[in-house]
Each structure stands twice: as C-alpha cells, then as structure tokens.
Amino acid sequence: MRTIAIMALVLGLTAVPPAEAADRHDAPRARVWVTTPDRAELMAERPPVPFGTTPSTQPTIVVDPDRTYQAVDGFGASITDSSAEVLAGLSPSVRADTMRKLFDPATGIGVSFLRQPIGSSDFTAAAEHYTYDDVPPGRTDFGLRHFSISHDEAEILPLLRQAKRLNPALTVMATPWSPPAWMKTTGSLVGGRLKDDPAIYDAYARYLVKFVQAYTRAGVPIDFLSVQNEPQNRTPDAYPGTDMPVAQQLAVIEALGPKLRHASPRTRILSYDHNWATHPNDGDQEADYPYQVLRSPAARWIAGTAYHCYYGDPSAQTALHDAFPHKGIWFTECSGSRGATDPQEKVFRDTLTWHARNVVIGTTRNWARSAVNWNIALDSTGGPHNGGCGTCTGLVTALPDGSVRTDAEYYTIGHLSKFVRPGARRIASTSFGTTGWNGQIMDVAFRNPDGSTALVVHNENDDPRTFAVNVGDRTFEYTLPGGALATFTWPRAKQLDSTLDHVPVDGATATASLGTGAEFAVDDDASTRWSSEAAQAPGQYLQVDLGGRERFRRVAVDSGGHLGDYARGWRLSASDDGSTWRTLATGTGVGQLTTVDVRRTSARYLRITATGTADNWWSIADIRLYD
Structure with a gap:
C-alpha cells in the first residue's frame, strides 16, 4: 500500500483516503466473466468489482438469497x-x-x-x-x-x-x-x-x-x-x-x-x-x-x-x-x-x-x-x-x-x-428483460451449496447498458457491452446479509389515478410495469390493496429499466380502510430504485403519490415490502 501511495504522488494521481481504502479492501468483491457477441471476450475474466454502500441511480438488480426457488x-x-x-x-x-x-x-x-x-x-x-x-x-x-x-x-x-x-x-x-x-x-x-x-x-x-x-x-x-x-x-x-x-x-x-x-x-x-x-x-x-x-x-x-x-x-x-x-x-x-x-x-x-x-x-x-x-x-x-x-x-x-x-x-x-453447481438453488433477483427482447438487462441468480452466489446477466441491447446489483445493503455498478453475457460470483459474506425479510404480497391488487397496467406493479416481475403515460405532476398516484393487513419496515418502489421514469418527488401513505390515510414518509426521487425505511407499521392499503414534476412518464415495475 505504501508503494502504491508513493507512486500515486509521483504520477500526480489522487490518493485514496485511508478510511475509504480500508473500506474497499474489506468490502466483498464480485468476480466477473464476460462473453461478447464479437468474440472479443470469451468468458474472459475482468477485474473484480467491490460492493459499496452508496445506492445507485441505475436500474438495480436486487438479489435476495432468502427467497428460493427450484434446485439445479x-x-x-x-x-x-x-x-x-x-x-x-x-x-x-x-x-x-x-x-x-x-x-x-x-x-x-x-x-x-x-x-x-x-x-x-x-x-x-x-x-x-x-x-x-x-x-x-x-x-x-x-x-x-x-x-x-x-x-x-x-x-x-x-x-x-x-x-x-x-x-x-x-x-x-x-x-x-x-x-x-x-x-x-x-x-x-x-x-x-x-x-x-x-x-x-x-x-x-x-x-x-x-x-x-x-x-x-x-x-x-x-x-x-x-x-x-x-x-x-x-x-x-x-x-x-x-x-x-x-x-x-x-x-x-x-x-x-x-x-x-x-x-x-x-x-x-x-x-x-x-x-x-x-x-x-x-x-x-x-x-x-x-x-x-x-x-x-x-x-x-x-x-x-x-x-x-x-x-x-x-x-x-x-x-x-x-x-x-x-x-x-x-x-x-x-x-x-x-x-x-x-x-x-x-x-x-x-x-x-x-x-x-x-x-x-x-x-x-x-x-x-x-x-x-x-x-x-x-x-x-x-x-x-x-x-x-x-x-x-x-x-x-x-x-x-x-x-x-x-x-x-x-x-x-x-x-x-x-x-452454478449441481445442488444450487435459484434465488430471487429482479430482471428487466424479456425472452421476446425488449432491449433491457435480464438476469438469473443462484445460491451454490457452498453459500456463494452466481448471477448471470445479459444485456439484450446492442448498445452498452449500465446497471447496479444490490445484495443486503451493499451495491455495485457495472456496464456491459451490447449483447454481452456475463457471470458475477461472490462468496457468502456477513456484509451482504440482509437484516430484513421479504413480505410476500401474492394477493395484492393495484389501481392508479391514470395510465395503464397498474396490476403489473404488484406482479413480482420487473419486466412489466405500470406507467402514467403522461408527464409527472403532483397528485398522480398508484394505490395497492395488500389483501389484508401486512406488517413492514421497508417499502421498495422500483421503476425498472426505463431510465428517468422514477418519481421526482413522492409521498408514501398507508390506510387500514382505503379511506383514511396517514403519511409514512416523503422524499425526493434520485434513481430507478427508491427504498423507503419507515417505523414498523401495519396496513392493508398503500398509496404512492407524486409530489414533483418532470417531462418523463412515471413508471413502477415492482413494489416490494420487507420486515
């Protein structure tokens, strides 16, 4: 480390502050292998990428190892x-x-x-x-x-x-x-x-x-x-x-x-x-x-x-x-x-x-x-x-x-x-692409028997696409060339363990004040979305009926892969009867994934209301609850 710092001074580079350097050294890292359609890279291993603590403004693949599906x-x-x-x-x-x-x-x-x-x-x-x-x-x-x-x-x-x-x-x-x-x-x-x-x-x-x-x-x-x-x-x-x-x-x-x-x-x-x-x-x-x-x-x-x-x-x-x-x-x-x-x-x-x-x-x-x-x-x-x-x-x-x-x-x-080893299990990960091609990032994730994770990501678009990967409270960003296929792997690490559990909302329904596809905001599929189909304006809202009272401490509002379609300003409200509402939080949107932490509460109804303006449409691909 001392040699690197001296070389940085000699070359006129900006040295990494000691605290940040230590954090990078201790942070879990994902290894990366990439194949590109032009054969320039063929399962080529690239430099690893560290997980950081700063949320991303990009479309974010949220990997949740606690939600498991089929064995491999x-x-x-x-x-x-x-x-x-x-x-x-x-x-x-x-x-x-x-x-x-x-x-x-x-x-x-x-x-x-x-x-x-x-x-x-x-x-x-x-x-x-x-x-x-x-x-x-x-x-x-x-x-x-x-x-x-x-x-x-x-x-x-x-x-x-x-x-x-x-x-x-x-x-x-x-x-x-x-x-x-x-x-x-x-x-x-x-x-x-x-x-x-x-x-x-x-x-x-x-x-x-x-x-x-x-x-x-x-x-x-x-x-x-x-x-x-x-x-x-x-x-x-x-x-x-x-x-x-x-x-x-x-x-x-x-x-x-x-x-x-x-x-x-x-x-x-x-x-x-x-x-x-x-x-x-x-x-x-x-x-x-x-x-x-x-x-x-x-x-x-x-x-x-x-x-x-x-x-x-x-x-x-x-x-x-x-x-x-x-x-x-x-x-x-x-x-x-x-x-x-x-x-x-x-x-x-x-x-x-x-x-x-x-x-x-x-x-x-x-x-x-x-x-x-x-x-x-x-x-x-x-x-x-x-x-x-x-x-x-x-x-x-x-x-x-x-x-x-x-x-x-x-x-x-x-x-x-x-x-992905035999005996692995597929785990939850948000994916924005479709098999029929919609030009987005799509992915699938697995937890191996040794506890490591493998995330396979494909950029459907012919142009490079930047995205983020979130596990627990850690995130990294990456850019894949057009059409590329990549695998990211990382070992099990306590820094990547989530302190919250996903709350299933399988019976939820949704309505909206405008636009189409409200049902897609609660289908647990980030490749589908509700969209306002109009410029953002205060008072627009999407409302969710959870089908019964649910307890939660976090609400994730995911605007999916359509860059810029996040609410510039928002208010999260809850209700027990769909008529009387209480405000849980307000804020300013800064990217595709808005994570709202609240005091533990329970409610049957949630409403996300726009409080800002933008020329962009407002989209919600997924609403997820955690406790």
Missing part, C-alpha cells in the same frame, strides 16, 4: 452418435483437451448434465439407424434375447465414462427416438406408433429397463429417463421418431414405473420431452399433453416434465409449475442453427443472444432444473447426420485441420455450468 441438476448437451464420431475422430491430444474444456469444472466449463439418445437419432453417423434390439422385418423379440448396447461400446460409452471422470457430479438423462421397429405399427423406426397392445407396452418398458441396467453396468448410471423424444412429431424427416399420444405414453409409464423402481431406484421418469407449445407442423395435437399426463394416475411414477425450445416460449414452464407445483421442470433440448451462407460472425452473435435470453435465463427463471443444448460436438458442415436437421450447431466444432473451435453454445452453457 445441471447444464449441458448430448454426446449423440454424431458427436461421439466427431470427438473420437480427433487426435488423442486434441480430444483430451476438448473433453477437459467441456467437462472439467476447474479448467473447462464443467458440463454437468448430458441427455443421451437411447439408440439412433437424426444425429447418427452410421448409414443405418438402429436400436438395441433390432431383428429382421416380420420377426419379434418379446424376450429381448437380441438386446445389446455393443454399438455404444465403441465410441459413446468411453466418452461418457471419461466425462464422468472429469466431472463426477455429472447427471445423465436418456431418451429414445424410437422403440425397436418390431414394436411399431409401421415396422419402421421412422414414424408410426407403438402397437396398441399391452404385451408391446410391457416389452417396451422392459427394453427401457434393460438399457438402464446395461448402462449402469457399463459405468454410466442413468439419473433421468423419458419414454419418447418429441412424442407429437408425427412426420420426422427421415430419422427415427414415434407419434405417441397421451394414452400410449401413460400406458408405457404405467408398465415402466414399477419395473424401473425395482431395477434402478435412482432413475426418475420425465414425461412429454417436447416443445413449449405444439408446433404447427405437428398437426392437430393434444395441446395440453403435459397437463393430461400429470393429471393421470401414471403421474405417481413421474418426477416432472421435460421441454424443448423449438416452438412457444419458456413461460409455458411456469404455467405448468403453477398447476403442478410438486412436479419438477427440466429443459432438455435446444440447438443453435445457421443459415447456409451465414458468416460465422453472424451465427455466433445470433446464437449467443437468442440462447442467452431464452435458454440461459428464460428457462431457469421459469423453474427449469436443467438447461441442455443438443449436440455437444459437430463437424464444420453441421454433421454427420442421418436425416433431420442440416443447420444445427454444437457446443464445439471440429475443423478440417484437426483443431476444435468453441462456439456460442459452449459459452452460453458455460456461463451457467462453470459457476
């Missing part, structure tokens, strides 16, 4: 047949380096969840599609005497075992694209349905159990199992697929559940495993498929529901969670895509920004316990593949010269998997 199982992709072919074809040294980059939590991104095809998918390197019990046309094998996973012993299983050595916390899910052809109405792996026969349902259940047992013996225990990939896809494009209506999925699960519980108690069943909404190309389908499954008696065997990204949006996950809060949500497939003539720069930018919004943050803020992409590795042509997607991208790409390039999905998954 992991983040990753799939070592498909094609991915295994690509990885196995690398030189031993390049392959070893690539596997470390993918799975090692210390030197790589620590991929912690793999979703493995049971047999062939569209990403199959072989000329012929396969299952583990193929017999000549016209023959059957109800005894499963021809069952064998020998195909996978060549490339897939060695890579899976290596992945588990590199990351012992790795979770493995398995999903079939098709039952063996002899079980189907078409006699083909491509299209068709299971034969509607109890003996077939029983045989298919035994087939899946034999797969789980065989993989376990091979050193790759299966943690999750779904019974059909994309069961509403009636017309797969020259690759294995099965149209499996709800009734057939239920029949399979009823046959599978008791067998699996006996043979492999660790393996849990996930249902559906398809898009957030029914894709138009899938025709007239059962739009409430996952709801029907969870309403059925077969739900007793089901841990939850798996979703894909190819149609709809992540809010479907929250809708299902609200209907069945005791069943989990897992997000299990999403592939990046490239146009035939798109330059690599465009592919990287578009994939990074879309996946940041929808997969990294969109799925996890909507209750997903996993975020899983599709192929973990492909070649420079997007293959090899046998039917299906000709434009898909992977986490890494094997180039013709034998080297491997890390692509956008490596970094989107990495900003989660490297910093």
Whole structure:
C-alpha cells in the first residue's frame, strides 16, 4: 500500500483516503466473466468489482438469497452418435483437451448434465439407424434375447465414462427416438406408433429397463429417463421418431414405473420431452399433453416434465409449475442453427443472444432444473447426420485441420455450468428483460451449496447498458457491452446479509389515478410495469390493496429499466380502510430504485403519490415490502 501511495504522488494521481481504502479492501468483491457477441471476450475474466454502500441511480438488480426457488441438476448437451464420431475422430491430444474444456469444472466449463439418445437419432453417423434390439422385418423379440448396447461400446460409452471422470457430479438423462421397429405399427423406426397392445407396452418398458441396467453396468448410471423424444412429431424427416399420444405414453409409464423402481431406484421418469407449445407442423395435437399426463394416475411414477425450445416460449414452464407445483421442470433440448451462407460472425452473435435470453435465463427463471443444448460436438458442415436437421450447431466444432473451435453454445452453457453447481438453488433477483427482447438487462441468480452466489446477466441491447446489483445493503455498478453475457460470483459474506425479510404480497391488487397496467406493479416481475403515460405532476398516484393487513419496515418502489421514469418527488401513505390515510414518509426521487425505511407499521392499503414534476412518464415495475 505504501508503494502504491508513493507512486500515486509521483504520477500526480489522487490518493485514496485511508478510511475509504480500508473500506474497499474489506468490502466483498464480485468476480466477473464476460462473453461478447464479437468474440472479443470469451468468458474472459475482468477485474473484480467491490460492493459499496452508496445506492445507485441505475436500474438495480436486487438479489435476495432468502427467497428460493427450484434446485439445479445441471447444464449441458448430448454426446449423440454424431458427436461421439466427431470427438473420437480427433487426435488423442486434441480430444483430451476438448473433453477437459467441456467437462472439467476447474479448467473447462464443467458440463454437468448430458441427455443421451437411447439408440439412433437424426444425429447418427452410421448409414443405418438402429436400436438395441433390432431383428429382421416380420420377426419379434418379446424376450429381448437380441438386446445389446455393443454399438455404444465403441465410441459413446468411453466418452461418457471419461466425462464422468472429469466431472463426477455429472447427471445423465436418456431418451429414445424410437422403440425397436418390431414394436411399431409401421415396422419402421421412422414414424408410426407403438402397437396398441399391452404385451408391446410391457416389452417396451422392459427394453427401457434393460438399457438402464446395461448402462449402469457399463459405468454410466442413468439419473433421468423419458419414454419418447418429441412424442407429437408425427412426420420426422427421415430419422427415427414415434407419434405417441397421451394414452400410449401413460400406458408405457404405467408398465415402466414399477419395473424401473425395482431395477434402478435412482432413475426418475420425465414425461412429454417436447416443445413449449405444439408446433404447427405437428398437426392437430393434444395441446395440453403435459397437463393430461400429470393429471393421470401414471403421474405417481413421474418426477416432472421435460421441454424443448423449438416452438412457444419458456413461460409455458411456469404455467405448468403453477398447476403442478410438486412436479419438477427440466429443459432438455435446444440447438443453435445457421443459415447456409451465414458468416460465422453472424451465427455466433445470433446464437449467443437468442440462447442467452431464452435458454440461459428464460428457462431457469421459469423453474427449469436443467438447461441442455443438443449436440455437444459437430463437424464444420453441421454433421454427420442421418436425416433431420442440416443447420444445427454444437457446443464445439471440429475443423478440417484437426483443431476444435468453441462456439456460442459452449459459452452460453458455460456461463451457467462453470459457476452454478449441481445442488444450487435459484434465488430471487429482479430482471428487466424479456425472452421476446425488449432491449433491457435480464438476469438469473443462484445460491451454490457452498453459500456463494452466481448471477448471470445479459444485456439484450446492442448498445452498452449500465446497471447496479444490490445484495443486503451493499451495491455495485457495472456496464456491459451490447449483447454481452456475463457471470458475477461472490462468496457468502456477513456484509451482504440482509437484516430484513421479504413480505410476500401474492394477493395484492393495484389501481392508479391514470395510465395503464397498474396490476403489473404488484406482479413480482420487473419486466412489466405500470406507467402514467403522461408527464409527472403532483397528485398522480398508484394505490395497492395488500389483501389484508401486512406488517413492514421497508417499502421498495422500483421503476425498472426505463431510465428517468422514477418519481421526482413522492409521498408514501398507508390506510387500514382505503379511506383514511396517514403519511409514512416523503422524499425526493434520485434513481430507478427508491427504498423507503419507515417505523414498523401495519396496513392493508398503500398509496404512492407524486409530489414533483418532470417531462418523463412515471413508471413502477415492482413494489416490494420487507420486515
């Protein structure tokens, strides 16, 4: 410190006052890793940023570790047949380096969840599609005497075992694209349905159990199992697929559940495993498929529901969670895509920004316990593949010269998997962006098992955006480049512990003297807002009915991400009957988040009244109470 002070004097710099220097030294610091759409920074660690005691005037992400949501199982992709072919074809040294980059939590991104095809998918390197019990046309094998996973012993299983050595916390899910052809109405792996026969349902259940047992013996225990990939896809494009209506999925699960519980108690069943909404190309389908499954008696065997990204949006996950809060949500497939003539720069930018919004943050803020992409590795042509997607991208790409390039999905998954450990829990954090793009800052936060926090932030806008992060009574400010994705981490520290508890106001309603969207001020979603839709003037107000008397010591009035839309002057009033009001506090607004500390009080009604003027509209994205 003495050397620094002397150098500052020599260079004519302003020295930090001793008290402030001590405070900075003792203050908790957040480490920062950033990826930018132009590849200038690729999970690059920047200098840490200290938490300070000065509130910010910027949009403020308030992180509250005491409000917890779903637990995390992991983040990753799939070592498909094609991915295994690509990885196995690398030189031993390049392959070893690539596997470390993918799975090692210390030197790589620590991929912690793999979703493995049971047999062939569209990403199959072989000329012929396969299952583990193929017999000549016209023959059957109800005894499963021809069952064998020998195909996978060549490339897939060695890579899976290596992945588990590199990351012992790795979770493995398995999903079939098709039952063996002899079980189907078409006699083909491509299209068709299971034969509607109890003996077939029983045989298919035994087939899946034999797969789980065989993989376990091979050193790759299966943690999750779904019974059909994309069961509403009636017309797969020259690759294995099965149209499996709800009734057939239920029949399979009823046959599978008791067998699996006996043979492999660790393996849990996930249902559906398809898009957030029914894709138009899938025709007239059962739009409430996952709801029907969870309403059925077969739900007793089901841990939850798996979703894909190819149609709809992540809010479907929250809708299902609200209907069945005791069943989990897992997000299990999403592939990046490239146009035939798109330059690599465009592919990287578009994939990074879309996946940041929808997969990294969109799925996890909507209750997903996993975020899983599709192929973990492909070649420079997007293959090899046998039917299906000709434009898909992977986490890494094997180039013709034998080297491997890390692509956008490596970094989107990495900003989660490297910093959010299995067993972490999502915690509350205000977020201003939307999956549909509104140009704001969006984020998601997690508390790790060791007590540390990981906050993942995405700047949706093409221009740099400044924001603040608040934990307890400490705050720091940061500016992210346009389109950038960042992860901030900090250890548990007593300086960041809050002395107040959040007061839930789930039943609250709101009205306003003008403007629209009053209900959005009490929806616990900072990406929505009430707005005056007029210049600020004294007397404008927003009133909240808490639904009953609530006790509180702090009221936070959050104007969200629209800079300047905070009340220039304000009065906070309370009432027990909505008619007689008492003033709790008055003040002058200075930024997007106004925190009002009052003597502990209780009331049913709150009113925030403007007392100043401004050309800006007045917006309130969230009102939060603490005690």
